[in-house]
Amino acid sequence: MARLLRIVLICGLAILGIGWFATRPEHVDASIVEAAVPDMERGETLFFAGGCAACHSAPDAEGGDKLKLAGGRKFPSPFGTFVAPNISPDPEAGIGAWTATDLANALLKGTGPRGQHYYPVLPYTSFARMSVEDVVSLHAYLATLPTDATPNQRNDVGFPFNIRRGLGIWKRLFFRDGWVVEGDLTEEQQLGRFLVEGPGHCGECHTPRNALGGLRLSAWLSGAPSPTGKGRIPDITPGGLDWSEADIAEYLKSGFTPQYDTVGGDMADVVANTSHLSVAERSAIAAYLKAVPPSGK
Amino acid sequence: MRLFVKPAVLGLAAALLAGTTLAQDMPNPAIKARQSVMALRGFELGILGAMAKGDVPYDAEVAAKAAGNLVLLSQLDLSAMWPEGTDNSAASGTRALPDIWSNFDDVAAKAGILNEAALELQAAAGTDLESMKAAMGNLGAACTACHKAYRAPAS
DSSP states (O other), X not given: OHHHHHXXXXXXXXXXXXXXXXXXOOOOOHHHHHHOOOOXXXXXXXXXXXXXXXXXXXXXXXXXXXXXXXXXXXXXETTEEEEOOOOSSOTTTSSTTOOHHHHHIIIIIOBOTTSOBOOTTSOHHHXXXXXXXXXXXXHHHHTTXXXXXXXXXXXXXXXXXXXGXXXXXXXXXXXXXXXXXXXXXXXXXXXXXXXXXXXXXXXXXXXXXXXXXXXXXXXXXXXXXXXXXXXXXOOOSTTTOOOOHHHHHHHHHHOBOXXXXXXXXXXXXXXXXXXXXXXXXXXXHHHHHHHSOOTTO | OTTOOOHHHHHHHHHHHHXXXXXXXXXXXXXXXXXXXXXXXXXXXXXXXXXXXXSSOOOHHHHHXXXXXXXXXXXXXXXXXXXXXXXTTTSSSOOBOTHHHHOHHHHHHHHHHHHHHHHHHHHHHTTOHHHHHHHHHHHHHHHHHHHHHHBOOOO
């Protein structure tokens, strides 16, 4: 009897150990990050392509205040309400004390500086398509932004989603390397793919999710219910969007639709960022969107 | 102040509120008028946009004319088109949020920014295509700022 108990105990511990190992947060190789050289212009482009300010500026910040990444915007979801943290260069309230390696772990691995898993509300599932050089450049650019001392607020996330270790399982299921759209793409389409699938993280809202919150990549960019519960985020594949490439590029610059109405809802915050990209970058996004498999086929 | 509601308009609004069924069933002429102004702005923008997108060749004279009309359309006194009781909670056929009526100063400030952006566009549209494109971006931002704050999302 005692022997059986011992076997059960050992098996149980082994399973726990394997589980613990399988759900551990991953880290980037610090030596690769430290060897990378920042490119400030690249960092600025990625800041606007990534739309950092759209989520991390204070609620209702306008104009120059959008560069003050004080946090505080709330993001409701089926798993709870997440609050964007302060990522200004303030060493106490923000991320001023972070090394480039800390930022690389956050954006490329979804791992925080204390070794904790981040919730995928920080879209590292997309950001991971950036290179280490990209993150190092972004780190250098973020350090040039104004500091802000606003303290972080806690997320309002209930059991069992408040157990961060569980995110290790989520990442094993849904955190994938590589591009979504493969095949022969022109150089312009490849730039667009990097911007859309990587820093731009368009798929995080425009692609539907399964019950566990993983993106349904087979329905890439085909539209999804809005996480706020009101309305739908539109299909932007050629199956749902008949705008020309020039129409899309103009929309991402000035916010004008082909009917000369203006961009609405949360997309207005996106356009406030894409308007800072170059003409070539906006055209590349449009070219890529035309190369995405159309929905409904 | 531009958007000041005249007493006569208030009287009309009170009458409309008293007959709520009337207000909901009949298209309100003020709502129709202000939406018509938006349609005119959209039409002129379409002329510039077609050039910006390369759908038609850039023509400095045509562009300057359209931008000039946009300036005029941004300087109209629209105060009579925004009577009380014509927000989207009180009237149908409009996405105008009630916040407009409690933030007239901000609405007026945003209208001022729109006028500045239209003037910049007017100066740029007749010079060259690239300047015109850049100025259109600022005008779009001015339009969006007001729509984002004071217009309900399309359902």
